[in-house]
Amino acid sequence: MLPRLYRVQRARWDTDDTFSLELSPSNGHDIPAFAPGQFNMLYVYGVGEIPISISGDPDRCDLLVHTTRAVGTVSRAMSKLKAGDMLGVRGPFGTAWPVEAIHGKDVVIVAGGIGLAPLRPAMYHIMAQRENYGRVVLLYGARTAGDVLYGKQLQQWRAHFDLDVFVTVDRATDSWRGSVGLVTALIGRAPFDPLNTVALVCGPEMMMRFTTMGLEKRGVSTQNIYVSLERDMKCAIGLCGHCQFGAAFVCKDGPVFPYSQVKVLLTKWEI
């Protein structure tokens, strides 16, 4: 699969180390349809290619949005791109959050750090079809107030009467007036019916392990929890084997997995 040429329409820093790129196809066509939770392979020409979750609105066919942290060679090079620069895009790839299959359910979205990025398309979808869901709760944890992703959008979502948004940080600064503590601490007080709830979880793997434990403790069935995993994805089509996770390939069988499928694997050192 060859990369298609995309032009950067806008580049912005969301936090000190995390940035978003808004892209559109250079040929003026619509972007390929994607489902919330899927990812693309983004290619900085002459540097390399990395998988990045799509973080934009799945209903928008003109703009592809990706958010990532500048930590490696490719993502650092990507962070230097400006409006008008070009990059290659392959995708979309992978499995999606089951947003259609969970109509009628309460939805609890638990995100940690940059894990909010792959969940944002699910939020867009759910908010666009709000009548199809029960209670919707977003629990978000970040390292500090300065690391809170999509802060303005969180404020907008929080203003909705039919959405409960809770944000917590691990470390408080003087100016922070919100919750301090792990995102897992929010699970116990979040307003949802555990017996009729589906949880979508994304963040660092340790955070997801403790979050899923918290959800199960609250009474959410293992079968109703979905997690998004991250591994060293290279080909994105299940051929190279870099992202093998037990019997699955994260690029092809994931990144979104039913928690029941990966629960045992997540605590195995040898995987």
Added chain:
Amino acid sequence: MNTLEPLLAKHPFFAELDQPYLELITGCAANMRIKQGEFLFREGGEAKQFFIIREGVVTLEVHVPGAGSVTIQTVEEGDVVGWSWLFPPYRWHFTGRAVTGLRVIALDGKCLREKCEQDHDLGYEFLKRFSHIILDRLQATRLQLLDLYGTH
């Protein structure tokens, strides 16, 4: 006469506690209101009570020389705060400050300690229940120390 017993009975901390114990604990409980900005307890002070938060938010703070007061955690409605009353020297390790106006149930630690010494079954129940809270906080602290969201 209205007592705090129905409120305590509904709280998960006291779930499935035998009725005589609940009555006994109610005898050590009192309703309290704390104004926004006031201290529920202060680091180094005598730990005479623990609290069940009925309404409001409390910051747990520690004084760091040169950095002032640092918030390490917030606790809210439904949370149980304070176990320093259980262990000598019965001094608070942190400061609890009301971020908002608070309604709490304060339980007299000294009164409860004496009852626990007299009745070890009650003491065991208390230690089991507080161990859960202490374990949760320990796990959370360990995870915070891991700096999960940092750049690795």
